[in-house]
Amino acid sequence: MSKTDWITQEIETLQSAGLYNRIRTIDSPQGAWLKVDGKRVLNFCSNNYLGLANHPALVAAAKKSIDEMGVGPGAVRSIAGTMTLHVELEKRLAQFKGVEAAITFQSGFSANLATIPALVGKEDVIFSDRLNHASIIDGSRLSGAKIIAYEHNDVKSLEEQIRANLNQYRRALIVTDGVFSMDGDIAPLPDIYEVTKKYDILLMVDDAHGEGVLGKGGRGIVDHFGLHGKVDVEVGTMSKAFGVMGGIVAGSAVIVDWLRQRGRPFLFSSAMTVPDAAACLAAVDLLEDSTQLVDKLWSNAKSFKAEMKTLGFNTGVTETPITPVLLGEAPLAQQFSRELFEAGVFAMALGFPTVPQGKARIRVMISAAHTEDDLNKGLEAFRTVGKKLGVI
């Protein structure tokens, strides 16, 4: 027996259950088309909503910053890693989002790990949407606060849980994803806000899939609902629509100031790199200059979703460019994904435990980088495979 035999056995269990994740390798820049495992395929997988991951303006800004400032930040933000680029990026993000202040982190994941434990602790309670992202769940667990899940997007359930539990705790936090990445539905933030106001509870939204997508010119979910100044903490990421890497927390000056003092990934993990920060600044420039990319994303998404429905596919409750194609059992979704790949379309199958049992799906991620011709090719492949497998 070796000390790692149990891991080998676990992996074999995953493999025999069809749950072992074989990771495909991309050998091209991100874009509407990718070279995947040596094959050129239409990209329906990435979160590169606006096509910025390989945008010339971002690439040029990153290169220029490297020539001027090198590559690495050299330290954590609080010791010697805060560079003018970080400060400038935070100032610009705050302006873009119409908030008092913003702070950046290495990723959206670390933004959640930083924020939740800084706001609540052992004597406190977190009311959390049942379908919240893993990084919210992990941040909540790290905080030591009691976690109470309410039913997905169900404000009545939220209020019931508050009534039953709030008075047993010192402080409370309500936290929800803005856009739910598996179904593409949007949190009912105005109603949630009313509840937070009624009970005087801090409100935090993780808008990772809404940043650069929702609101005027991609200003996010708070802008989408006109809730400026009412949401205490807006977490975002620059790894999706912004096309780069990095987390954001936007909100009141006092909370951002507190995160600089108490956000552990800010204090104990190095800063965003020079080219990342410069490329993110270029992304803010682009979004402030024009709504063209965001508009293109939405028109692509609307026409693709309408055509998929006409073909007879079930795209569920999506309200965003995330387009789930509900298929039922995981083996069917996996076969569908393989057949699409053979037909030159790269779209991932998602099954349990990422989504509930019996709700396996293909998830199509629409981007502004797709042309009308690309979308038509994708639809044609879905039609062919859907007929072949008896789905439509």
Ligand SMILES: *Cc1c(COP(=O)(O)O)cnc(C)c1O
């Ligand atoms: C993708 C995602 C994250 C993680 O963002 P990264 O910047 O990739 O770490 C966090 N929260 C939600 C809701 C997400 O969808």
